[in-house]
Amino acid sequence: MSTLKRAFLYTMRKKTKTLILFLVLVTISTFILTGLSIYKAADDSALSLRQSVGGSIRLELDENNRKNWQYQQAAGGMLVDYIGAPITDEDIQKIMSIDGIKAYNGLGDGSVFAKNFSFISGFSFGAGSDYSRLPSVTDSEYFNFFTRKAFQLVEGRHIKKDDDHVVLISTAIAEKNALKLGDTITVQCCYDSGNYPDVTLTIIGIYAYEADNEFNTTSTDKRNRLIIDNKAMQEIMQRDVIQYDNGVDFYVDDPREMERIASQIKALDLDWDSFTLTMDNSAYEAVASPLTAMQNLIVWLIVGCVAVSVGILILILSMWIKQRRHETGILLSVGISKSRILLQYTVEVLMIAVVAFGLSFFTSSLISQGVSDLIFHQVSESQPLLEIELPDDGTEYLDITGQYIPYDTSNVETLESVQVDVSPDYLLYIYIFGTLLIVFSVSAASISVIQMKPKKILSQMS
Amino acid sequence: MSIMEICNIRYSYDDKRNVLKNVNAELEAGKMYAILGSSGCGKTTLLSLLGGLDSPQSGQILYNGEDIEKTGLAAHRKNHVAFIFQSYNLIDYLTPRENVALTSKVPPMPVLERMGLTEEESRRNVLKLSGGQQQRVAIARALASDASVILADEPTGNLDEDTAVDITNILKECAHQMGKCVVIVTHSNDLAKRADVVFRLKKGELQQI
Ligand SMILES: Nc1ncnc2c1ncn2[C@@H]1O[C@H](COP(=O)(O)OP(=O)(O)OP(=O)(O)O)[C@@H](O)[C@H]1O
Ligand SMILES: [Mg+2]
Numbered sequence: 001m002s003t004l005k006r007a008f009l010y011t012m013r014k015k016t017k018t019l020i021l022f023l024v025l026v027t028i029s030t031f032i033l034t035g036l037s038i039y040k041a042a043d044d045s046a047l048s049l050r051q052s053v054g055g056s057i058r059l060e061l062d063e064n065n066r067k068n069w070q071y072q073q074a075a076g077g078m079l080v081d082y083i084g085a086p087i088t089d090e091d092i093q094k095i096m097s098i099d100g101i102k103a104y105n106g107l108g109d110g111s112v113f114a115k116n117f118s119f120i121s122g123f124s125f126g127a128g129s130d131y132s133r134l135p136s137v138t139d140s141e142y143f144n145f146f147t148r149k150a151f152q153l154v155e156g157r158h159i160k161k162d163d164d165h166v167v168l169i170s171t172a173i174a175e176k177n178a179l180k181l182g183d184t185i186t187v188q189c190c191y192d193s194g195n196y197p198d199v200t201l202t203i204i205g206i207y208a209y210e211a212d213n214e215f216n217t218t219s220t221d222k223r224n225r226l227i228i229d230n231k232a233m234q235e236i237m238q239r240d241v242i243q244y245d246n247g248v249d250f251y252v253d254d255p256r257e258m259e260r261i262a263s264q265i266k267a268l269d270l271d272w273d274s275f276t277l278t279m280d281n282s283a284y285e286a287v288a289s290p291l292t293a294m295q296n297l298i299v300w301l302i303v304g305c306v307a308v309s310v311g312i313l314i315l316i317l318s319m320w321i322k323q324r325r326h327e328t329g330i331l332l333s334v335g336i337s338k339s340r341i342l343l344q345y346t347v348e349v350l351m352i353a354v355v356a357f358g359l360s361f362f363t364s365s366l367i368s369q370g371v372s373d374l375i376f377h378q379v380s381e382s383q384p385l386l387e388i389e390l391p392d393d394g395t396e397y398l399d400i401t402g403q404y405i406p407y408d409t410s411n412v413e414t415l416e417s418v419q420v421d422v423s424p425d426y427l428l429y430i431y432i433f434g435t436l437l438i439v440f441s442v443s444a445a446s447i448s449v450i451q452m453k454p455k456k457i458l459s460q461m462s
Numbered sequence: 463m464s465i466m467e468i469c470n471i472r473y474s475y476d477d478k479r480n481v482l483k484n485v486n487a488e489l490e491a492g493k494m495y496a497i498l499g500s501s502g503c504g505k506t507t508l509l510s511l512l513g514g515l516d517s518p519q520s521g522q523i524l525y526n527g528e529d530i531e532k533t534g535l536a537a538h539r540k541n542h543v544a545f546i547f548q549s550y551n552l553i554d555y556l557t558p559r560e561n562v563a564l565t566s567k568v569p570p571m572p573v574l575e576r577m578g579l580t581e582e583e584s585r586r587n588v589l590k591l592s593g594g595q596q597q598r599v600a601i602a603r604a605l606a607s608d609a610s611v612i613l614a615d616e617p618t619g620n621l622d623e624d625t626a627v628d629i630t631n632i633l634k635e636c637a638h639q640m641g642k643c644v645v646i647v648t649h650s651n652d653l654a655k656r657a658d659v660v661f662r663l664k665k666g667e668l669q670q671i
Contacts, residue, residue: 001560001563001564001565006556006564009555009556009560010555013555013587014555326551327553327554329551330551330552330553331553331564332539333513333515333539333545333551334539334540334544334545334564334565334603334607335536335539335540335541335565335607336540336564336565337536337540453515453516455510455515455516
C-alpha cells in the first residue's frame, strides 16, 4: 500500500481529528490571509496617499552667507541685492535628471502696483497707492498655496512651464474688477529706484481663497496674490535673465524617497557656497501616520498569528503523533521506513490543508474588509490627524510676505478606510508558507517518536 | 541448509546483567520452532534480535549466511522477516484487507479466506473483529509479505485454547506447506509440542529439547 493511500485512508476514517485539524487550519490561514491582504491594501493606499500629498525639496539662495548679499541704503529703506551665483536653468536640469522627481517650480518675487484694476484694500500705514507682492512660478499646480490646499483653482487652468505673461487671480479680485478668463490686467513694479514698464498679463485661471480674518495690509492679503510666470516677472523686474529669488522647489513622486533624492542632489556639482537645500514632507507625515500605525499593527498581528498558530499546530500534532506511537511501531515492524512514516503524517496534514487553505480564501474575502475597517477605525481614533505646527524656519510654509500659509485640512483627502481585496496571489503565499509550516510542525511533533529505536517503540507498546 | 543462524550472541539492556549470553542456534526453512521459557527470561528480546529490531552487543545473526548487521537491519525487517505479536498489532484505521496489503502486492483476499475470514469480515474495521480473527489477519499479513521467516511472540496468548490450537496449526501449515521458517515464543508446553523443534531459554542460554 502506498504512503499516499495510507495517508488518505487515515484522514478519511479519523473524521473527528480531520475535522478539528481542518478548522484549525482554516482559522490560521484565514487570519494570515486577512492580515496579508490588509497589509497590502494599506501599503497601496499609503503609496497613493504619499503620491497625492507629495513632498518637496527646495534649493534656494543661502541667506546666511553674507558675502553673497549686498546691502545699500536707498530711498525708503534698505535695498538688498544678491550678488552670488544665481540658480540657473542648467542647475535645474541637472537636478531634474535624478530619478523620482516629477516637477519643479522656480520661484520669483516681485512687488507691483495695479494699473488698470484695483486690489482688495487692506490696512494702510500711510499714503500711497496699493501694491502687492507677487510670486512667479514655473508650475502653479505645485505652488505651495495649492499643495497646502489653501488655494483652490475654480476656473481656467494652472500655469505651465512654457507660459508667457499669464496670471492667476483670486475670485475676490475677479469679482471686484469684473474680470474673467482671457481678460488682461496691467501691472508695474513698485520699486522707487529705476524705470519700470507697464506689463500686461492675460488671466488664465481664477482661484478661491477663504479670506482669513487676520489683520492684513494690501500686500499681505492673500486674495491679492497675483501668480505669474517667470518670463513676466523678468520683464516686470527688468532683469537680464530669469532669477529664482525664492529658490526652486523640486517635487518628488514618493515622499518616502526624499532623503535619497536630497542626498543625490547634494552630490551634484552645484555651487553649494551659494545654495542650501531643505525638505518638506510634513503633509505626508500628517496624513500617513494612521496608515503607518495600521501597518505596524498588522505586522505584529501577523507575527503573533503565525507564532500562535505554529504553537497550536505543533501542540495538537505532537499530542496526536504521540498517540500514534503504537501505529508507528507496527509500521516500522513491517519494514516501512521512518522517512515514509514521517511522509505519511505530513501528507495527511497537507491534504487537509489544501482544502482548508482554499476555503480560507473565501472566509478571508468575507471578513477582511470588516476587520480592516475595525482596525483602521481604532488606529485613526487613537491618532488625531493633521495637526501641523508651524516650524521654526522653512519657507515652504510661508507666503512671500512671510506669513504662514494655512493648511486647509478640510480640502485634504484623508483615509477613512482602505479597500481590501484578497488576491489569489496571497493564497499562493499561504500555500507555500503553509506547506513549510506544516512540514516543520509535523517534523517537530514527530521527533520524539521517530528518534526511538523500533525495539523501544514496540516494547513500550504492550 | 539453515536460513538463519545465531552465532554466539550476547545482549544486555544496561551493560550490567546479560539478558542473553552465548546463544547459538540454526533455523531452517520449512520448520516450525518453539521457544519456551519463564517470564522475563529474554524470549521477546531474542525474537527482536532475530527480527532486526535491535543489535546484540556481540556475536552475529546471519540470514542466508550474511550478517544482517552488514546488509542493514531495516532491509532485513522489510524483506526477510514478518512479526506476529500477542496483541495482534493491526493498524486500526485499516480494514483486514488493507492491513494485509500494507506491505504486500499479492491480492489479500485469498490469503484472508485461507485464514477463515469471510468477504464481509475482511471489509470491516479490524477493531470490530474477535481476538482470534484479528490474530488471523496478523498472520495473513505476515504470510502475504515476502518474508521467509515468521517471528511470532506469544501469538495465542490472548486467545482461548481451541483458537490457540487453530492458530498454531495454521502457523505450522505455513512452515510445512509454504516453506516458511516459523519461530513461536510460547508459555504453553502443549503448543510447543506441536513444533518441529523446541528450545528452552534459561539463564540467558538456549537449549534444544
Ligand atoms: N527496554 C528494556 N529496557 C530494559 N530492560 C528490559 C527492556 N525490555 C526488557 N527488559 C528486561 O529484559 C529481560 C528480558 O525481557 P523480555 O521481554 O525479553 O522477557 P520475556 O521472556 O519476553 O518475558 P515475558 O514472557 O514476560 O514476555 C527482563 O528482565 C526485562 O525486565
Ligand atoms: Mg515477552
